[in-house]
Amino acid sequence: MPRYFTVEEANQVVRQIRPLLGEILKIRLKVLEKRPELIPILQKARGNGGGPIASEVVEDFRRLEALIASIQAQGAIVKDINHGLIDFPHWRDGREVYLCWQFGEDEIRYWHEIDAGFAGRQPL
Numbered sequence: 001m002p003r004y005f006t007v008e009e010a011n012q013v014v015r016q017i018r019p020l021l022g023e024i025l026k027i028r029l030k031v032l033e034k035r036p037e038l039i040p041i042l043q044k045a046r047g048n049g050g051g052p053i054a055s056e057v058v059e060d061f062r063r064l065e066a067l068i069a070s071i072q073a074q075g076a077i078v079k080d081i082n083h084g085l086i087d088f089p090h091w092r093d094g095r096e097v098y099l100c101w102q103f104g105e106d107e108i109r110y111w112h113e114i115d116a117g118f119a120g121r122q123p124l
Contacts, residue, residue: 003075007124010076011087011107017071017086018076021103024067024081031113065087085118099124 005013034057068078071086077098079085084103089096092111100110100121108123 004096005075005088005090005099006063007090007099013076013088014076014086014101014108017074018103020067020071021081021084024064025084026105027064028066028081031057031060045102054082063075081119083118087115 009039041121058105064081068081071078075088077087077089079087086101086103087098088101088108090099090111091097091112097111100112100118109124111124112118112120112122
């Protein structure tokens with residue numbers, strides 16, 4: 001069963017996870033910048049262990065996994081690391097919805113229906 005947040009509770013978690021999500025976005029950018037070098041290495045190294053760049057990226061992916069798990073352990077839902085989107089289950093008018101926060105926003109100001117996603121965000 002998911003944890004349901006009040007706006008205040010979700011904003012407390014946002015303050016805690018903001019640095020984690022910032023690190024996720026930095027790692028994402030680092031991996032994307034190495035992509036041109038990685039593709040040939042990974043294609044050649046499928047069976048022989050890779051190399052230093054591939055090993056570094058594996059560590060980046062492990063760190064990403066740990067950061068995402070830390071965020072999710074608090075009850076938040078990581079929706080999109082490309083855009084830094086996090087949702088929080090919330091009850092609104094007797095139905096489950098999501099409070100929606102995007103990295104760079106000071107606090108939660110939006111919500112959306114569960115099936116509406118980011119495009120369906122509405123002001124609180």
